[in-house]
Amino acid sequence: MNAIEYSDLGAPIRGPRALTDDRSRFWHLTYNIARNEFKLRFFGSALGYVWQLMRPLLLFGVLLFVFSHVAHVSNAPYYSVALLAGIVLFTFFGEATGGAVRSVVDRENLVRKIHFPRLVIPLSIVLLASFNLALNLIVVLIFALAEGVRPMMSWLEAPLILGMLIVYCAGLAMLLSALFVHFRDIQPIWEVVCQVLFYASGILIPVELLRARLSDTAFHLLMLNPLATIVEQFRHAMIDHSALSAGQALGGWWQLVEPIGIVVAIFAIGFWVFNRSAPLIAENL
Amino acid sequence: MADALKSPVPAIVVDAVSKTFRVPEEQTHTLKERALHPWRHTSHEQFAALKDVSFAVEEGEFFGIVGRNGSGKSTLLKCLAGIYGVDEGRIWCNGRMSTFIELGVGFNPDLAALDNVVMNGIMLGLSPSEARARYERIIEFAELEEFQDLKLKNYSSGMHVRLAFSVAIQVDADILLIDEVLAVGDAAFQQKCFDVFNRMRDEGRTIVFVTHDMGAVKRFCHRALLLERGEAIALGEPGDVGDRYLAMNFDRDGTAARAAGGEWEGNRGARIVQAWFEDGAGDQWGVYLQGYQVRFRARVAFDEAIDDPALRVTFENDAGQPVFVASTAVEHERSGSFVPGEEAVFSVEFENRLAPGRYYPIASLVRRGGGLDLIDRSTREIAFLVQGSTAQGGIVDLPYASSVERAAVGPRSRIEVS
Numbered sequence: 001m002n003a004i005e006y007s008d009l010g011a012p013i014r015g016p017r018a019l020t021d022d023r024s025r026f027w028h029l030t031y032n033i034a035r036n037e038f039k040l041r042f043f044g045s046a047l048g049y050v051w052q053l054m055r056p057l058l059l060f061g062v063l064l065f066v067f068s069h070v071a072h073v074s075n076a077p078y079y080s081v082a083l084l085a086g087i088v089l090f091t092f093f094g095e096a097t098g099g100a101v102r103s104v105v106d107r108e109n110l111v112r113k114i115h116f117p118r119l120v121i122p123l124s125i126v127l128l129a130s131f132n133l134a135l136n137l138i139v140v141l142i143f144a145l146a147e148g149v150r151p152m153m154s155w156l157e158a159p160l161i162l163g164m165l166i167v168y169c170a171g172l173a174m175l176l177s178a179l180f181v182h183f184r185d186i187q188p189i190w191e192v193v194c195q196v197l198f199y200a201s202g203i204l205i206p207v208e209l210l211r212a213r214l215s216d217t218a219f220h221l222l223m224l225n226p227l228a229t230i231v232e233q234f235r236h237a238m239i240d241h242s243a244l245s246a247g248q249a250l251g252g253w254w255q256l257v258e259p260i261g262i263v264v265a266i267f268a269i270g271f272w273v274f275n276r277s278a279p280l281i282a283e284n285l
Numbered sequence: 286m287a288d289a290l291k292s293p294v295p296a297i298v299v300d301a302v303s304k305t306f307r308v309p310e311e312q313t314h315t316l317k318e319r320a321l322h323p324w325r326h327t328s329h330e331q332f333a334a335l336k337d338v339s340f341a342v343e344e345g346e347f348f349g350i351v352g353r354n355g356s357g358k359s360t361l362l363k364c365l366a367g368i369y370g371v372d373e374g375r376i377w378c379n380g381r382m383s384t385f386i387e388l389g390v391g392f393n394p395d396l397a398a399l400d401n402v403v404m405n406g407i408m409l410g411l412s413p414s415e416a417r418a419r420y421e422r423i424i425e426f427a428e429l430e431e432f433q434d435l436k437l438k439n440y441s442s443g444m445h446v447r448l449a450f451s452v453a454i455q456v457d458a459d460i461l462l463i464d465e466v467l468a469v470g471d472a473a474f475q476q477k478c479f480d481v482f483n484r485m486r487d488e489g490r491t492i493v494f495v496t497h498d499m500g501a502v503k504r505f506c507h508r509a510l511l512l513e514r515g516e517a518i519a520l521g522e523p524g525d526v527g528d529r530y531l532a533m534n535f536d537r538d539g540t541a542a543r544a545a546g547g548e549w550e551g552n553r554g555a556r557i558v559q560a561w562f563e564d565g566a567g568d569q570w571g572v573y574l575q576g577y578q579v580r581f582r583a584r585v586a587f588d589e590a591i592d593d594p595a596l597r598v599t600f601e602n603d604a605g606q607p608v609f610v611a612s613t614a615v616e617h618e619r620s621g622s623f624v625p626g627e628e629a630v631f632s633v634e635f636e637n638r639l640a641p642g643r644y645y646p647i648a649s650l651v652r653r654g655g656g657l658d659l660i661d662r663s664t665r666e667i668a669f670l671v672q673g674s675t676a677q678g679g680i681v682d683l684p685y686a687s688s689v690e691r692a693a694v695g696p697r698s699r700i701e702v703s
Contacts, residue, residue: 009298009377015370028407033391036404040395113387114408115367185315279370282363283306 018119018271018278026117033124038131052132053139056091060084063204076206077242081144082235086203088136089231093169094194096129100173101180101187108285118278122173130166144239154237161237164263165230171267174274181277181284201227207249223249226266229259294379296460296491297342297365302374304335304360304515334360336515337374344379345489349502349523351530352512358495359464361512362386365493366462380459380491383409387464389449394438398424401437402452409456419455426477427451454481460491499527528574554589555623555660557596557648562669565634573637575673575682580634581611583648585661587623593653594620594660596631600644600669608644608680611635618653637671638681644669 020026042048064080076082100122104111107121180186200222202210207228211219222228223246233246247253277284307329334357342348352358363369365376366384391404402423406416424433427447437445482505485492496502502509502523509526511519519526563569565578573579581598595614599607611633613620623629631650646669650660673682 009294009379012300012375012377013367015364015367024412025407025410028413032404032407032413036393036396036400039400040393109387110391110408112368114384114390116408183314183316183319185317189316282368 015279016115016118016282018117018275020117022117026120029116029120030124030127033120034127034131037124037128049135053136056084056087056136057139060087063087067204076208076240078144078147078149078240079206081140081147081149081239082206082243083203084143085140085234085239086201086231088133088140089165089234090198090201090203090227091136092129092133092165093197093227095132096126096166096169097172097176098190098194099129100125101176101190103173104177104281105180105285111285112282118281119174119274122177122274123170126166126170126173129169133162149239152237152241154241157233157237161230161234164226164260167267168226168230168263171263171270174270175266178270178274178277178281181281197225197227200225201231203231207232207244211244211249220250224258224262226259226263229256293344295341295377296344296346296379297348297493298375298377299338299340299361299365300375300377302335302338302361302364302371302376303333304357304364304369305372306332306334308332334515335364335371338512338515338517339374340510340517340520342491342493344491346508347486347492347494347506349506349509349526350493350495350512351497351499351502351509351526353497355514356512357515358512359386360515362462362464362493362495378460381410381457382460382462383453383456383458384462385453385464386462388446388453392437392445392449395436397436398429398433398448401448405449405452406456409453410458411456416452423448423451423455426454450478454485458490460493461485462493462495464495465497499523499530503527554591555585555587555594555650557583557650557661557663558586558628559584560646560648560663560667562646562667572670572672575637575639575641575671576684577637578634579637580632581646581648581669582630582632583650583663584628584630585650587627587629588625590622590624591652591660592622593618594623595651595653596633597649597651598633599647599649600639601647602645602680603643606680608639609635614651614653638683639671640680640682641671641673644671 041052060083064083067083068079103121103125104118110116110121111118176186176190198204202222207223210222214222223232229246229250232244232249236243236245245253246259247256250256250258308331338357338361350358350361360369362384363386364371365378366382366386368384368386389401389405391408392401393404396404399417399420402420403413403416406419407413411419424430427444427450429444429448432440432444437448440448482492486505492505494502494506506523508521509519509523510517511526511530519529560581560583561569562573563580563582564573565580567580583596583598585594585596595612595617597610597612597614600609602608613631613633620629646663646667648663650662652660
């Protein structure tokens with residue numbers, strides 16, 4: 001054989017990574033995995049999407065009954081609409097992050113058998129949850145209009161608010177799925193964290209009530225939780241302008257830097273951790 | 286002008302690649318354990334799966350990688366495919382590559398054929414529209430026209446494999462990495478697969494093929510690489526590599542010599558006390574390669590004085606048919622006189638042209654004057670195993686030559702030349 005001119009060969013191949021240069025394949029993979037899963041849920045059983053919607057609606061029904069008819073938690077206008085919207089947003093958060101935890105390990109057969117950008121896996125889970133979110137938001141919209149909420153200019157904020165939520169979930173999805181490869185108790189831990197976050201995000205109890213009951217520091221800490229910021233801003237911009245905006249709740253719009261900073265940091269850390277563990281995932285499973 | 290002399294860039298270059306797996310002795314799988322024992326140093330066992338492997342695959346070459354289980358061949362393939370990163374060394378691949386480590390990667394049992402074809406196609410490097418455009422052809426090749434609306438979980442395993450293979454061959458990659466996926470499906474489909482492999486080879490695609498099946502390697506590959514314990518120990522002609530592989534595959538202390546003192550028929554003055562096989566060099570194996578010299582030897586102990594005994598050995602196959610008979614009486618009719626207490630070793634050496642399979646040598650010790658006066662006879666005590674890789678299906682594999690010529694050219698005659 002002739003001697004090989006190494007200079008003719010170009011760059012050597014690199015092992016498995018979180019991202020590859022082929023962007024369109026990345027998107028096609030992510031989209032099709034999410035789409036297939038969605039299709040399965042939608043057409044998988046006789047009532048398909050109804051079941052998908054049942055969970056948040058049932059939770060909503062129970063909570064609404066308990067908190068507005070039995071306990072009279074709040075007299076805030078549109079409490080029921082805000083509650084439903086909060087539950088839908090939180091359902092998305094739970095599906096995207098909770099579903100991502102096991103995702104890489106559960107798709108072992110893919111990871112060990114073929115070369116593809118590993119980041120596809122957690123992101124396809126977030127995308128799948130986004131499909132559900134979009135459908136659930138339609139239900140929220142119908143309910144809101146029925147309850148007397150009227151379209152406002154501030155609805156234009158929706159992409160920003162939802163975008164922030166999706167970025168936050170994507171960051172957590174990357175972080176959790178990568179950590180789960182090494183630490184299998186991430187799953188129960190995350191379930192507990194999710195439950196805590198549900199109560200700490202101003203979904204059940206309106207933010208103004210929390211502000212009245214908690215000390216300023218405790219309340220500020222609570223609002224630092226990006227989920228609380230997102231839920232509150234969603235309520236303010238989409239449902240009820242008289243409700244506190246996230247900025248007001250934090251004590252000034254510039255304070256929004258804090259939760260936004262947390263979201264960006266989580267995304268960056270999530271990507272960094274995932275990217276670092278991506279080359280070894282196939283071996284560590 | 287140096288460019289003109291330069292060889293084309295190889296399709297794959299593997300330069301001094303090593304791969305070590307770290308196998309933790311105590312797996313800490315939870316955060317809790319980490320938190321409770323933060324300073325416990327988890328010791329790792331190093332397992333070197335590949336050691337300094339180098340080779341190059343030329344463009345258009347059909348390249349075989351063979352080795353025993355755990356020799357590192359699948360690890361090597363996964364490194365080539367980019368599923369594992371390498372610890373040392375570098376790998377270059379020139380061209381679009383597709384990997385078939387498992388057929389039907391990404392198949393979902395709850396979806397119908399179309400969705401699965403698209404998903405699998407994207408996994409293998411097609412765009413969704415390309416995959417959809419090829420769907421008809423894929424279904425046709427897989428012979429699944431009537432079943433395409435069924436969910437995959439309702440397919441038989443054969444149908445499943447057919448669909449997966451059909452997608453795989455529709456992928457137009459320059460380099461194909463294939464891991465023992467050939468041995469799938471029924472005979473008719475297998476023939477189709479082989480046709481496809483022949484076609485791909487003729488189209489000049491580069492194919493790297495990992496397998497145990499030396500027959501396939503010899504039939505398809507231009508060159509082969511033999512791996513053993515992570516090291517490349519042979520590289521070259523598939524025939525040579527294949528023989529090395531087969532020889533390596535069987536222990537040197539074969540079973541053939543263990544038949545000492547078995548149940549022998551009759552006792553009329555001499556006994557066959559031991560019988561065994563050895564190769565031309567006198568080494569004993571459990572399995573013998575086709576095409577090489579083999580010696581059958583029997584040690585005989587004489588209890589009475591016997592003149593000119595002969596050993597006759599009949600090789601019966603599994604069905605009990607006598608396939609081959611040899612006798613020392615042909616060349617050594619006058620073998621001499623033996624006295625009580627004496628021992629002798631009778632040998633029959635032949636070129637092993639038996640088809641791969643199991644044979645039973647029935648040894649008979651006879652007095653001179655035909656095989657009727659039997660002194661002792663062994664039963665089907667020992668088996669003789671033959672391995673070969675060119676078998677086409679006969680009882681014996683005689684050496685033969687073959688050729689294919691175009692009729693239009695015709696035989697070249699002297700008259701034309703002069």
